[in-house]
Amino acid sequence: MLTTIDPTSDRPAYKQIADAIRAAVGSGELAPGAKIPSESELIRSFGVAQGTVRNALNVLRAEGLIIAEHGKGVFVRARPPMQRKASNRFLRAHRDAGKAAYTVDAEAQGIKHDVEVSKVGPDVAPDEIAERLSVPIGSTVLVRSRRYLHSGTPMEIATSYIPWSIADGTQMTEQYPGPGGIYARIEETGHRLGKFTEDVTARMPLPDEARALHLAAGTPVMRVLRTAYDTDGTPVEVCDTVMTADLFVLSYELPAD
The missing domain is CATH 3.40.1410.10 (Chorismate lyase-like)
Structure with a gap:
């Protein structure tokens, strides 16, 4: 998954992170049911603050792309065939x-x-x-x-x-x-x-x-x-x-x- 933030982009950092996760899901790199990297991992990978990562995850959660399971983590929403x-x-x-x-x-x-x-x-x-x-x-x-x-x-x-x-x-x-x-x-x-x-x-x-x-x-x-x-x-x-x-x-x- 691409973990680079473009500081010259007009898109805020949290939207760039959301874009990167969407792309990973679309390509199959993150399959349905796969666990999303933790907040701390995303913070280290993208070099951003915790609030930025949380904003990105909130956007994806609102879209229904990811789902949080208490005590387990955040996962790509499974889509049974x-x-x-x-x-x-x-x-x-x-x-x-x-x-x-x-x-x-x-x-x-x-x-x-x-x-x-x-x-x-x-x-x-x-x-x-x-x-x-x-x-x-x-x-x-x-x-x-x-x-x-x-x-x-x-x-x-x-x-x-x-x-x-x-x-x-x-x-x-x-x-x-x-x-x-x-x-x-x-x-x-x-x-x-x-x-x-x-x-x-x-x-x-x-x-x-x-x-x-x-x-x-x-x-x-x-x-x-x-x-x-x-x-x-x-x-x-x-x-x-x-x-x-x-x-x-x-x-x-x-x-x-």
Whole structure:
């Protein structure tokens, strides 16, 4: 890693240090998960004051490039290779095999995964969700909220909304919905799934999202708003997912004809 400060540059010393660390990450010299040199090492290498080094690290931390682990040091933020294949994850064959979409993604890449369910029960649908479900504003829906983890790292939080007329009296109202997840249970009610639509947007996280996903300052999220329809075109579920943006690749296969 280049450790030279140009005193004639218009860029302050702390920005030059940040540039050098960014370059080392971009070149692969500092790989995802690698430990950044300590403050004392950076002070010696660049010949600057402690405050200058701390300013540089604060800039990189705000960008989400590095993350501090108490008692261990500062590391390049790890980016597990999590690929989310939209063309594969909702196939009926997976539901028939008792696998939910999230399990399909994780198992395909050999990633240890876990799900934490935080809420299951009836509630009033948010207006945006009611419109997508084509139910009256103020309608009661089943709400299922959960957090997904890969190897212990929070990756995404998701909330599903299902019309109460479909969910009432089914295993969907229980914490564990059974093999194949809620889509398998929806089909058991007679609503054979016909298609899914997804709207993907990017933004900065809300405070509760940042806490749930353990996000460093400056880390953006992707919001994936998915609607499931049965073969009659009736919306049967809306899933509102917030994902750590730098931990996912969203892959889509689109027909040419």
